[in-house]
Amino acid sequence: RAIAEPPVKTAPGSNGVATSEGDSKLKESILQNLLNTGSSTHIEALDAKDVYRGVAQSVREKLVAAFNRTQEYWREEDTKFIYYLSAEFLMGRSLLNTVQNLGLGGPYGEVLKELGVKMEALVDAEQNAALGNGGLGRLAACFLDSIATLDLPGWGYGIRYKYGMFKQALKGGYQDELPDIWLTNGNPWEIARPNITYRIGFYGTVDQFQWSPAEEVIAKAYDNPIPGFQTSTVGNLRLWEALPLHEFDLAAFNKGDYVQAVEERRKAEDISAVLYPNDATEYGKELRLKQQYFFVSASLQDVLARFRERHGANWPLLPEKACFQMNDTHPTIAVAELMRLLIDCEGLGWDAAWAITQKCLAFTNHTVMPEALEKWPVAVIGKLLPRHMEIIDKIDTIWKDSLKEQEKVLGQVEAAAKSAPPKPPKAEIKPKGAVESLTDALTFKAGEPSGGKEEPEEGEEEEDPVEAALAKYSIITENPWEKGVKLVNMAYLAVVGSKAVNGVAAIHSEIIKDTIFKDFYDVMPHKFQNKTNGVTPRRWLAWCNPALAALITEALGGDEWINDATRLSGLRKFADDKDFQAKWRAIKLANKERLAAKIKERTGVTLPTTPLYDIQIKRIHEYKRQYLNLLSVAWRYHQIKAATPLERSKFVPRVVLIGGKAASAYYMAKKIIRLTTAIGETVNSDPDVSDLLKVVFLPDYNVDWAEVIIPGSELSQHISTAGTEASGTSNMKFAMNGCLIIGTMDGANIEIAEEVGKENLFVFGMPAEDVQGWRDGKRAEWKDYDPRFTTALNMIKDGVFGDKEYFQDLADSISDMSKGNDWFLVAPDFTDYLRAQAEVDKLYLDQDEWTRRSILYTAGSGFFSSDRTIKQYADEIWDVKPMPVPSS
C-alpha cells in the first residue's frame, strides 16, 4: 500500500485539487503541520502517530479548501440534494483514500520519501472509523465515495458514535469484546461545527397536537469531507453528537450532589456514545430508538432550516430540493418526524404535509430476516415520542381507509363486510406512559415462525370483519408472540411513507415483493424497484491492490477504469494470454505474501504461501453458514489423517481463513468462532497434516484488514442459505480482485455469475425457491444425512477439537431436521458443497485455467461499481443531477 509508488498516475491538477505548487511547498506544509501537531520537525524524534497527524493535517488543508468551494457552489446553485440517512457509516481509514482520491499520491509519495517516512507506517497509525457493523454500513461509505465522484450534490447524515464497532480479541480461542476508543488521538478528518446545533426532545405529553417534551438534548454537527476521485467535488458526511442542554446543575453541585450535577450531561452523551453491535440481528432497546430519532430529527431539522432560509415557507417546493434515502428501517421514524415538523412547526395541514413527505422519502430494504425488521412496541414509541405515535396512528388509519377505495382491496373488504355487520371503529391508541421499563422491549430469534392467528377466546370481543380484511396492510400490528401487545412495523411505515422502495440485489428485490411486502406490492406495484449494490473500485481495487491496478492500467492503456469500471471488461482479451497470466499470478503471490506477513504480525501464525488461500470474512451468523465451511474443513482433516502417504501427496494444500465478529449476545455465533479456533489449534499442530491444511481465525476483522485480505485471496466463500443474504458486497470486492467464488445462488452472487459466467463460479446448493418448501414440509421426513456430514459432526461431538460439552448444543442445532433443527439447511446442502469443493481442488491444479478465470472475474466486475448503483439511484429515485464545481 505504499503510496511512494502510486499505482496510477494522476496528473497533478487534473482534478482541480491536486497540487501544482511543487514539492517544496508541500514539504513546507508537512513540516509546519508536524510542528503544530507533534511540536517538532525532527521526524526521528516523532512516533508514527505524530507523523501521521502532521501529514493528515497537511492533507486536510487541501481537502477542506476544496470542500468549502464545493459546498459554497452547491449552495449558490440551490440544487437538489440527496440526503443519505444511515445509522451506520463504516468509513475505515481516510489518509490513503484522501490522498489518492485528491490525486496527491505522487507528490506526497515523493516528499515523504525525501523525509525518510514510510507511507505504510503512517497508514497503520490511523485508527479505523468503524461507525458501522458490516455490509450495510460499508455500503453507505462506498455510496458517499461514488456520490462525490459523480459530482452529485449529496450528504450522508448519521451519528458520531464515541465508541464504534467493538474490537474483537481472542481469549483462549473465545471472542472477547473490547471498546473501540477511536477518538483518543483526535480525528483530523472532521470539522466541528459548534454553531450548528438543534434541540431534540423526548418523552413528555401531547396536548392539542402540541408536544411538550420532558427531556431535551442538543445535537451538534461534525462535518466529514468526502473527496471524489478526479473531480474537485468534495461531498459531506454530517454526523451528530449528543450534548446536554445544560452543561452543569450548579444547584445540585452546591448541595453536594456531584453525581446529580453531571447527570444530564451523562444521559445526553449516552445517546451518541456507542454503536449497537448488531448486524441484521436483534433490536429492541429503547436507547437504540432514541439514537434513531436523535439523528433523524437533527438531520431533518438541519435540511428544513437551510430550505427555510432560502425559500421561506414555500414547502411544496421541498421535494424539488431534497430527497432522503432511508438506509434500512433504522431511520424510518423520519416518516413521522417530517410530518411533525411540517405540521406542528411549519403549520401545514395534514394533506399538504403528507404529499410532501411521500415525495421526499425513499426506503431501501436490506434484509428479509425477521429479527432485523424493526417493530417497536406502540407503548415504547408512545412513551418516548408521544406525538409521533399519534401521527403514525393517523397515517395507519388514513392509509387503510384509502385502501377501501382500491378495487383490489374493495372486493376483499366487501366480502368481509357481507359475512358480518361492521363494528364501530376501534378506539384511538392512547400511548402515554403505557410502560414503565422500556428496555424490556422485544427481541426476535432467528428463524422463528411468525405466530399464527389465534381464535378469539370465549367471551372475547370478535374482530370487525372489515378491519380483519385490512389487517394485513396495518402498520400497527399485534405482536404474534405476546397477545395484546401492539407493534409498529417500521418497514411498513417506510413503504407507505416513501415514493420508492428498493431491494439491494435482483433476487432480493423479487423476494421482498413476494414475501415481506407482498400485500403492499399488490396495491402499489409502482413503488417497488431494484438497486443492486456496488462497491467503490477506488478503495476496493485501485488503492488496496496497487500492483494489480498498475497491471490493469498498463493492459487497458490508461486508468479510466478507476471511474468507469465497465472498462474492466477490456481485460477479457488478456484472459488466455500466457504472459499476462504470469504477471497476474505473480501479483497474486506477492499479495498472498503481504497477507501472510500481516497474519503473522496479528496472530503470530506463520503460513506458507504456496497453498490455495481460501477465505470467508463476514459477520458471524447462522444464515451465512460458516458452520458449513467448518464441517467441510473437519471432513478434509479427517480424510488427510486417514490417507496413506501416497494419497496425501495428492491433496491440494489449503489455508482456510475465517474472520468476523459475533454480536455480543449471539450465543451460537460465538460458538462458531470458538469452533474455528479449536479446529485451528488441532489441525495446525498436527504433523500428519503438515502444510496440507492450515486453519486460522483472523481476529478483529475490519475494513483495514479487508484491504489486505481481499487482494491476497484466491477462493472466497459466499455460502448463505439461498434467499437469506440480501446481496452481500464482499463478494463484489473479491471478484474485482480476481478471487474465485464458491457460493450459493443467493443475493448478488447470482448477478456476479451472470457477469463473470456461471461456469466460472463454484455454484452449489438448494435454490431459493425450494428452501421454504423444505422448511415447511420435506424436513420432517428427511433422513439422507451424508455419511461424511455425520463423520464431521461426530468429530465435533466426540471432542476431536476439544471443548466437547461447549459444542454440544451447536452440534444439536443441526442434528435432527425432523425436530425442526437446522433452520439454515446445513445438512441438506453439505453433499453438493463437497462436490463444489472437490471442483475447486481440481481446478487449482490447473494454474493456467485458474488464472484465466481470475482475470475473468475482474473483467466481469465492472457492473458492481457503486458508481453504477448510485447513477441508478440518482436517475430512477432521487432525480438529482451532477453539479461539478467549475474550475476557477
Ligand code: H53
Ligand atoms: O446489508 C448489506 C447486504 C447484506 C445485508 C446487510 C445488512 C446489514 O449489514 C445490517 C442490517 C441489515 O438489515 C442488512 O445482510 O446482504 O449486502 C448491504 O445491502
